[in-house]
Amino acid sequence: MVRQCIDQNLLMGVCHTEKVLHRKEREQTLEEALNSNQTTYKPRGIFSAGPVELLEELEDGRMLIQVNNEVRLQLGEEKQTLPFGIWACEELVDEALDETGELALNQSQSKILQRLLAVTHGNEDAQDMLNSIHWRSMPAQTFSFAVAGLLGMPPETSQALLEMTSAQMRLDTVLEMINTMGTALS
Known part of the structure; x- marks a missing residue:
């Protein structure tokens, strides 16, 4: 997911979750965890998103990233579920002020x-x-x-x-x- 966001200049959402949708079935080694689906969650309907910056890639494949939240979004239609969710979203804007x-x-x-x-x-x-x-x-x-x-x-x-x-x-x-x-x- 991180690679795809960086390579395709996609925004990554950062959200709270509502509930667990699917739990990982068993304990895994680090290598297994990095190469398989983990526990998945239902995201909250409103969240922040922004471009992903790769700060460091560790020898074992883990990545230290920073998501520079720039926009507040509201979930729309889910376009992809696995291996990670991709959603159509709309920006949530504040009320206009006089x-x-x-x-x-x-x-x-x-x-x-x-x-x-x-x-x-x-x-x-x-x-x-x-x-x-x-x-x-x-x-x-x-x-x-x-x-x-x-x-x-x-x-x-x-x-x-x-x-x-x-x-x-x-x-x-x-x-x-x-x-x-x-x-x-x-």
Whole structure:
């Protein structure tokens, strides 16, 4: 799957799963596992996808990869099941914002950055990262996904954020989480 994504410039989806569809039948050696079907899962209907970057190929055939999630997709029709799933998908876009909505979104982004700076007081690396041009100049809609990745949340929560089509709702949820975290740390 990784090779095909790289060779054909295909996006690879990264998703949470709903349930196990088929379990591998027995324990396998590493070589068997690398050359046979493993446990398969039913993917969640909304997920992220992006191009695959091969960082390192190990001597035993395993690969260290990075998927640079660039798009949020909704599953459509399954085109291929084995040896791995290929799906027709549609991009899931956020609700459009008017000027007032954009202003509120930018204000929420600023509040979150300030709150994170307060919560991470004393952690120089976190402070430097949050004060970087990268984080300060990030568009608010992009920020609403990126900041969620910093918080290490349960899969159900990150899936719920991914499914929200309102960037303001995502930022409100993240701010509430940070405030709860900050209270627990105090």
